Amino acid sequence: MTGYIEGRNVSLTFRPPNRAPVRALGGFDIEVEEGEFLSIVGPSGCGKSTFLNVVLGLTKPDSGEVLMHGKPIGGPGSDRAMVFQEFGLLPWRTVQHNIELGLELKKVPVEKRRATAERLVVLVGLAGFERHYPHELSGGMKQRVGLARALATDPDVLLMDEPFAALDAQTRDLMQAELLRIWREARKTVLFVTHQIDEAIYLSDRVMVMSKRPGRAKKIFAIDLPRPREYEMRVTPEFNDLKLEIWNTLKDEIVA
Amino acid sequence: MADAATIRRTFVVRYRNVLLGGLAVVLFFAAWQAIFLFVPLNPLFMSKPSLIAAGLVDLIDSGDLFHDLAVSAVPFFIGLVAAVIVGVPLGIVMGWRPRVGYALDPLMTVFYASPLVALAPLLVIFFGVGVSGKAIIVFALSVFPFIFNAHAGVRAVDRLLINVVRSLGGGEWDLYRKVIFPSVLPYIVAGARIAVGRALIAVLVGEFFAASEGIGYAISRFGDLFAIDRMFACILVVMAIAVVLTEGIRWAERAAFPWRVGQ
Numbered sequence: 001m002t003g004y005i006e007g008r009n010v011s012l013t014f015r016p017p018n019r020a021p022v023r024a025l026g027g028f029d030i031e032v033e034e035g036e037f038l039s040i041v042g043p044s045g046c047g048k049s050t051f052l053n054v055v056l057g058l059t060k061p062d063s064g065e066v067l068m069h070g071k072p073i074g075g076p077g078s079d080r081a082m083v084f085q086e087f088g089l090l091p092w093r094t095v096q097h098n099i100e101l102g103l104e105l106k107k108v109p110v111e112k113r114r115a116t117a118e119r120l121v122v123l124v125g126l127a128g129f130e131r132h133y134p135h136e137l138s139g140g141m142k143q144r145v146g147l148a149r150a151l152a153t154d155p156d157v158l159l160m161d162e163p164f165a166a167l168d169a170q171t172r173d174l175m176q177a178e179l180l181r182i183w184r185e186a187r188k189t190v191l192f193v194t195h196q197i198d199e200a201i202y203l204s205d206r207v208m209v210m211s212k213r214p215g216r217a218k219k220i221f222a223i224d225l226p227r228p229r230e231y232e233m234r235v236t237p238e239f240n241d242l243k244l245e246i247w248n249t250l251k252d253e254i255v256a
Numbered sequence: 257m258a259d260a261a262t263i264r265r266t267f268v269v270r271y272r273n274v275l276l277g278g279l280a281v282v283l284f285f286a287a288w289q290a291i292f293l294f295v296p297l298n299p300l301f302m303s304k305p306s307l308i309a310a311g312l313v314d315l316i317d318s319g320d321l322f323h324d325l326a327v328s329a330v331p332f333f334i335g336l337v338a339a340v341i342v343g344v345p346l347g348i349v350m351g352w353r354p355r356v357g358y359a360l361d362p363l364m365t366v367f368y369a370s371p372l373v374a375l376a377p378l379l380v381i382f383f384g385v386g387v388s389g390k391a392i393i394v395f396a397l398s399v400f401p402f403i404f405n406a407h408a409g410v411r412a413v414d415r416l417l418i419n420v421v422r423s424l425g426g427g428e429w430d431l432y433r434k435v436i437f438p439s440v441l442p443y444i445v446a447g448a449r450i451a452v453g454r455a456l457i458a459v460l461v462g463e464f465f466a467a468s469e470g471i472g473y474a475i476s477r478f479g480d481l482f483a484i485d486r487m488f489a490c491i492l493v494v495m496a497i498a499v500v501l502t503e504g505i506r507w508a509e510r511a512a513f514p515w516r517v518g519q
Contacts, residue, residue: 058422058423086416090434090435101420105426153424
């Protein structure tokens with residue numbers, strides 16, 4: 001069986017000038033099914049964000065290949081969109097115009113852009129904030145805009161690079177529940193990178209643990225917990241068993 | 257219902273900063289006026305606000321003031337516009353193409369740091385006493401703030417935003433339009449605030465050296481004639497123009513770039 005997104009033996013070394021080269025990925029394999037929510041957890045610097053950038057098309061691997069629908073990824077495309085950890089909102093644009101950015105770059109007519117933005121503002125729970133600037137928003141609200149912007153071009157795959165890491169713990173819990181709600185409605189394939197095992201289990205169909213640098217796939221866990229998932233699920237024995245199991249796999253890779 | 261005392265109190269609280277600043281200005285002129293009561297200053301060399309005001313009214317009545325200002329405005333604006341047209345693209349290229357930046361940075365720093373007004377007599381010899389000589393002095397003094405601020409602005413562009421636009425399918429031209437130019441614009445306007453002050457100096461110095469009209473010429477001629485009231489009147493007008501221009505730009509910055517207020 002072939003996956004919807006497939007990484008085969010992906011290797012990548014960064015060669016920063018005047019510094020030692022860094023092997024970020026060393027023979028990384030992955031298969032992502034269509035419509036699934038897959039999280040990648042791994043120690044800091046294991047190359048998990050690097051892999052997202054390869055899928056996004058901003059970074060090219062040195063060897064190996066990443067396929068989508070069986071075709072190699074050659075560059076950015078509107079079938080993929082990223083939600084960035086630090087939001088990446090244009091500070092001189094209102095919420096509405098930030099959401100429209102991708103459509104604007106695709107030369108979508110103004111009325112259609114506006115209609116899409118209006119629908120997404122409601123979906124991500126920001127109705128009434130269309131004309132606000134990013135500096136007037138809280139961190140959670142900024143990431144709602146980041147999510148809406150990624151959804152605006154209607155991609156098949158949503159790439160999320162530690163999207164909630166810059167938020168405080170309570171906002172993060174709230175945003176995770178929001179993401180599940182939005183995912184239920186929008187039905188995208190999600191590739192989600194995080195440091196948090198809790199977060200990965202709560203959200204995902206499968207959780208991949210990566211090795212330390214140079215990153216490889218170490219083990220994949222199927223999360224057979226029923227959906228829709230509620231916050232209470234996080235205190236069930238099944239949840240905690242998984243958490244412990246994933247932690248035991250991950251901890252050997254962490255170099256403190 | 258609020259009584260008169262409360263209204264007065266809230267008025268004072270709300271405008272406290274403005275009131276304090278205005279009070280200091282009033283006190284300054286009052287002290288200047290008062291000093292003549294106690295110190296026998298020679299009116300040939302020093303004037304006082306009441307006489308300056310009379311001189312100013314005189315200059316306005318005769319139309320001389322506006323004529324001189326209009327004459328000076330021409331090289332001022334030509335030089336400034338040329339400085340924007342040359343300085344902004346040069347600064348952006350220096351920032352976006354690091355090699356150009358490294359090559360030109362030392363030279364530009366030398367020019368920016370050195371008192372280029374020293375070249376004014378030479379430029380007057382080269383280009384004569386007309387508009388062109390003065391416009392070139394204005395350009396020479398005011399181009400560097402645009403270069404350096406555009407340069408700094410490009411270097412401060414958030415790389416993440418570049419990646420965002422690329423990831424959404426944006427090309428090189430989109431990067432300029434959607435990210436680089438909007439990021440650099442506030443820096444350019446901040447540079448304009450500095451450039452305007454330097455351009456005013458340039459006009460005055462140019463006209464001190466060689467001119468037959470203009471506000472700088474008026475200042476130097478009234479000085480030569482010991483018409484100290486009128487000289488001070490012209491100087492105060494130039495000061496007022498400088499304040500209006502720089503504060504006007506500051507206000508425009510706040511109005512045009514609301515996202516920077518929070519930073």
